[in-house]
Amino acid sequence: MSPARHAAARALLADPLTNKGTAFTEDERDLFGLHGLLPPHVGTLDSQIERRMRALDSMGNDFQRYSFLRELQDSNEVLFHALVQSDLPKLLPLVYTPTVGEGCERFSEIWRRPRGVFLSYPNRHRIADILADPAFDRVKVVVVSDGERILGLGDQGAGGMGIPIGKLALYTACAGIHPAEVLPVLLDVGTDNRARREDPLYVGWRAPRVRGAEYDAFVETFVSAVHERLPGVLLQWEDFAGKNAYDLLGRYRDRLLSFNDDIQGTAATAVGTLLAAIRKTGVPLVEQRVVLLGAGAAGSGIAELLVKAMMAEGLDEAGARARIWAVDRDGLVLSDMVALPPQQVPLARRRDEIAGWTLPGSGVVGLRETVANVRPTVLIGASGQHRAFDERTIREMAAHVERPVIFPLSNPVSRAEAHPADLLAWSDGRAIVGSGSPFGVEGVTQVNNVYVFPGVGLGALASGATRVTEGMFMAAARRLGTLAGNRAGLLPPIDDLRQVALQVAVAVAAQAQEEGVASAPPAEFTEEAIHARMWKPHYD
Ligand code: NAD
Numbered sequence: 001m002s003p004a005r006h007a008a009a010r011a012l013l014a015d016p017l018t019n020k021g022t023a024f025t026e027d028e029r030d031l032f033g034l035h036g037l038l039p040p041h042v043g044t045l046d047s048q049i050e051r052r053m054r055a056l057d058s059m060g061n062d063f064q065r066y067s068f069l070r071e072l073q074d075s076n077e078v079l080f081h082a083l084v085q086s087d088l089p090k091l092l093p094l095v096y097t098p099t100v101g102e103g104c105e106r107f108s109e110i111w112r113r114p115r116g117v118f119l120s121y122p123n124r125h126r127i128a129d130i131l132a133d134p135a136f137d138r139v140k141v142v143v144v145s146d147g148e149r150i151l152g153l154g155d156q157g158a159g160g161m162g163i164p165i166g167k168l169a170l171y172t173a174c175a176g177i178h179p180a181e182v183l184p185v186l187l188d189v190g191t192d193n194r195a196r197r198e199d200p201l202y203v204g205w206r207a208p209r210v211r212g213a214e215y216d217a218f219v220e221t222f223v224s225a226v227h228e229r230l231p232g233v234l235l236q237w238e239d240f241a242g243k244n245a246y247d248l249l250g251r252y253r254d255r256l257l258s259f260n261d262d263i264q265g266t267a268a269t270a271v272g273t274l275l276a277a278i279r280k281t282g283v284p285l286v287e288q289r290v291v292l293l294g295a296g297a298a299g300s301g302i303a304e305l306l307v308k309a310m311m312a313e314g315l316d317e318a319g320a321r322a323r324i325w326a327v328d329r330d331g332l333v334l335s336d337m338v339a340l341p342p343q344q345v346p347l348a349r350r351r352d353e354i355a356g357w358t359l360p361g362s363g364v365v366g367l368r369e370t371v372a373n374v375r376p377t378v379l380i381g382a383s384g385q386h387r388a389f390d391e392r393t394i395r396e397m398a399a400h401v402e403r404p405v406i407f408p409l410s411n412p413v414s415r416a417e418a419h420p421a422d423l424l425a426w427s428d429g430r431a432i433v434g435s436g437s438p439f440g441v442e443g444v445t446q447v448n449n450v451y452v453f454p455g456v457g458l459g460a461l462a463s464g465a466t467r468v469t470e471g472m473f474m475a476a477a478r479r480l481g482t483l484a485g486n487r488a489g490l491l492p493p494i495d496d497l498r499q500v501a502l503q504v505a506v507a508v509a510a511q512a513q514e515e516g517v518a519s520a521p522p523a524e525f526t527e528e529a530i531h532a533r534m535w536k537p538h539y540d
Contacts, residue, residue, distance in 0.1 A: 001033050009033040016077045017180055020539050023048060023079075045539060048079050049086050056094075066099040067110045073169065074113045077179040082537035084173050089494040092173070092450070096166040097151065098412045098437065103166070104150045107159030108196075108203045115165055116184030118158060120205045124218050128225045140461055141177055141234045142226060143167045144185040148209070148241040152384050152415050155241075157191025158204025163238050167261070167453070175454035175501040176534025177461075187222060189215055219248065227256050232464070234457050236261055245297050246343060257460060259468040260297075265449040265456065266382075267301035268473040270409060271309055272480030273447045274378065276490040277432045279481070281403040283377060286313050288323060291376040292347075293367055293417060294383025295326040295333055298409065300343035302380060308474055325349065325374050328383075332365040368393045375400040381408040381417030389418035391426050398427035409436040409447055420444040434490055445490040450497065452476050455504025462530045463509035464520030475511035476504045498534065505530050 001009075009032050012018050020028075022043035029035050043051075052072060059065050069091075073080040084091040093099060103110070119127055147160020156162075164184030171177045190207035191197055197206050210218065226233060237248055237260040249260040259265070278285060290306060292299045303324050310320035326333040326347040333340065335348040357373040359365060371379070371393050379397060381389060389408055397404050404427055408417035420433045420441040434447040456476050460468055483492050483500055492500055509525035512518040523529060 005033050009037060013037060016074055016080075019076045021048060021076050021079065023539055045079065045082050045537075048076075049083050052079065052083050053086070062094055062099045063102045063106065065094045066103045069095055070103070070110065070165075071112060073165075074115055078537045078539055081169075081172055081179065084169065085498075085537060088173065088497055092170070092494060092497075093438065095169050095173075096450070097448070100162050100166040101151045101153050101412060104147075104156045104159045104162035105153060107156070107162050108199065108201045111203050116161065116186070118161065118186050118188050118204075119222055120188035121190065121207070121210050121214075121218060122205060124221055127221055128229070131225050131229045136183055136230070138178070138180045139183040139230055139233060140181040141168065141171055141236065141457055142183045142185055142230070143171075143236045143238055144187060144222075145238040146187040146189055146240055146244070147191065147204075148239070148244070150239050152411060155191050155193040155196075155209075157193055157196045157202070158186055158188050159196065160239060161186040167236070167238060170450055171454050171457060172535070173454075174450060174497040175458040175505065176498065176536065177454075177458070178535040185222075187219065189218060215244075216247075223252055223256070232257065234258070234460055234468075236453070236457070238262065242297060242341070254467065257465060257468055259456070259473075261449055261453050262297045263301040264305075264468075264470075264473050265453040266298040266409075267305035268452045268456070268477040269447055269449050269480070270298075270302045270380065270382075270407065271305045271474075272452065272477035273407070273434050273445060273490050274306075274380075274405065275309070275477065275481030276484050277405045277434065278378075280432055280490075281377070281405065284313065286310050286315050286320075286323075288378050289374055289376045290324045290378040290380065291367070291370055291374055292324065292326045293328075293379070293381045293385070293388055294410070295328045295341075295344050295347055296382065297343075299326065299328075299380070299382035300347060302382065303347050305470070305473060305477065308470065309477070312474070321346070325370055325376070327365075327367050327370050332370050334365075368396070371397050376404075377401050378405040379407070381410055383417065384410045384415045385417060386410075386415055387418060389423065391422070394418070394423060394426040394431075398430060403430055403432055405432045407434040407436075407447060409434075411436040413437045413439070432490070443488055446494075447491070451480055451491055451500055452504060454497070455479075455501040456508050458501055458530065458534070459505035459508025459525070460512065462505060462520065462525040462533060463512040463518035464524070465509075465512040465517050466519060467517045469512070469515050469517060471515050472508045472511045475507040479504050479507035502527065502531055502534065 024034050056065050143164035145160045145163050147156050150156040150160045168182040168184050188205045189210040192209050196202050235258040252258045307320040333344050333348045335350050406423050410416050420435050420439050423431045423433050434445040438446050506527045
């Protein structure tokens with residue numbers, strides 16, 4: 001064999017998009033000169049899945065499993081995705097939340113091979129050049145983070161790359177986006193996490209975070225370069241810290257196909273689950289009274305989408321807002337509070353609205369006082385405050401409502417506002433409960449963004465949408481709210497996520513067309529057509 005043929009054989013095995021490991025057939029081994037580089041046995045995708053599953057099962061903890069799966073993804077993408085799809089309920093928590101949290105914290109420890117692109121601030125003049133790589137010609141979805149607010153774990157700097165990698169694995173697993181069509185991006189603008197910066201193993205740029213005008217200019221350079229290199233690409237923002245999350249969404253949502261999953265995806269997931277829950281209660285949405293604990297990215301996003309949902313069912317904006325009460329770290333959000341974050345301003349109540357409330361001597365209007373006076377039918381937690389839904393508050397709520405709907409959405413388990421089993425016990429089994437983290441309590445639904453974002457992305461791409469509109473998230477929420485059918489849970493099981501993504505995509509694409517932002521012919525986004533474009537792992 002010539003040296004070039006030897007090199008080509010090795011390159012074939014080294015590229016995770018072409019490597020098949022032991023599944024290369026005899027003919028392929030002849031054709032590509034692979035004999036000797038592989039053991040003689042010719043395997044199948046099924047036998048490879050079995051081997052890897054056995055290895056996973058023999059490992060001592062989930063972080064080892066996460067690390068093993070990352071390496072597999074970097075060596076053979078078909079096998080990685082076939083393994084993930086062979087058992088979604090078992091593999092999803094290993095590829096994504098909750099294990100990905102530790103994956104980000106210990107990212108530098110397990111870094112082996114390049115995946116996606118790190119755009120670091122010192123390389124800002126090279127961004128267009130880096131993106132020019134022909135390997136990115138097929139990219140349709142970019143997920144980007146700057147690593148500043150990774151789940152509930154704060155600033156992880158370059159380790160935040162674990163999030164775009166994980167989310168894009170779910171895009172492939174659930175929405176069938178081909179692995180060559182996804183690109184994880186980490187904008188490395190430094191980190192204010194000193195432990196990371198001072199760790200000799202840290203793989204990121206060792207500098208305090210770049211902020212202000214320099215940060216904005218850097219992000220602008222990135223967005224412009226992506227837009228020019230990959231017109232029509234879907235750009236998803238992940239785990240940016242509060243103000244940046246809002247600013248970037250506001251700046252770019254009307255310039256390209258772009259959304260923020262923490263704000264918009266969470267909102268659609270929570271509202272969709274809520275619609276499923278209130279269908280069980282028989283009380284229409286416009287008669288619900290909703291108390292939200294935590295009005296940050298998730299909480300305020302949920303509130304705004306709820307307002308739109310109520311308006312679509314006949315209320316005017318003031319009437320819809322009058323049914324939602326937001327409680328944040330200083331208590332009920334009131335319009336005379338100083339320095340309210342911008343997203344809380346439209347949620348704030350005037351002080352005269354609570355003039356008739358019964359309050360304790362201190363005058364503090366906390367969650368308990370709000371629940372006692374509002375008598376909510378729905379209580380949603382997005383505060384990251386462990387056990388914030390206490391027994392007295394829940395018993396008070398349950399005393400006035402036949403089927404209280406309670407969603408402690410905060411992740412991970414150590415941040416959840418309540419244990420679902422307690423919520424059921426304190427409400428004599430009457431509560432309808434959805435939790436952010438999996439607790440394994442029967443009848444409790446896990447409320448996770450994975451029910452929405454893959455379908456939103458798929459529907460946007462299939463319809464050739466030029467923008468991701470709020471209406472498309474509303475359409476996703478509404479469709480999601482119908483998918484459990486007559487099942488006991490509020491949402492379909494994790495096994496059904498591909499079907500969920502398909503259904504959400506069909507609704508999102510139809511909405512894109514209705515709003516005039518779809519550019520593809522309608523024949524390309526029928527249910528059949530969208531189903532046909534969903535890639536399934538197989539060897540060509
Ligand atoms: P965030 O930091 O933007 O918002 C948190 C909000 O809680 C802030 O406004 C903060 O002031 C408020 N808060 C803090 N202490 C409080 C207290 N004692 N009482 C009331 N409010 C308090 O974060 P986020 O992105 O909105 O996420 C919030 C939580 O929701 C996280 O735990 C996250 O994991 C979870 N979340 C879950 C899902 C899901 O799908 N289940 C999706 C997104 C976020």
